Amino acid sequence: MKMSTKGRYALEIIVDLAMNSTPERLESLKNIAQRRNLSEKYLERIIKALKQRGLVESVRGAYGGYCLTVPCEDITVKNVLTAVEGELTPVHCLTKESDCGVSCDLCPTRNTWGSMWKTITNTVENITIADILKRVDEINDEP
Structure with missing residues (x-):
């Protein structure tokens, strides 16, 4: 499974804001784009979704x-x-009706996909932005 650039960049935006902003000291999208070497226009679309979810x-x-x-x-x-x-x-x-032609009850691969989904979900549910920042600090402290 491959994450889209939207997902990758959204995580970069959130981590960057965690590192470089506070409610008293806001950060511009232009600065984030420059630090991350990303397109400001593309980040505008991504940050809109993050705002709608109440994260930003x-x-x-x-x-x-x-x-x-x-x-x-x-x-x-x-x-x-x-x-x-x-x-x-x-x-x-796994979440919607499928028109693949095979009944979900008889599908030989559905359990495998479900196991993969469970593993992915458990992982992303248990890593916080604070965890990522701790790792950044560890990397910066290494000689």
Whole structure:
């Protein structure tokens, strides 16, 4: 399973905001794009989805910008990814009716897909932005 650029960039935006902004010191999307070497236009679309999910807030104006609305300890990787990707199911038939021609009860691969989904979900539900920041600190402290 491959994550789209939207998912990857959304996680980068959230981590960048966690590192570089506070409600008192907002961060511009332009600065995030420059630090991450990403397209500001593309990030605008992604941050809109993050705002709709209540993870990010924005203030307009000369001193405007973005910051997180939720503490890093309370934002999971799953929160971020589902905000821009939707469900993280490897195949649609795990959550919706499928027209593949095989009954779900008789599908020889459905349990395998379900096991993969459970593993992915358990992983992204248990990693917070605070965990990612701890790893960044560890990397920066290494000689």
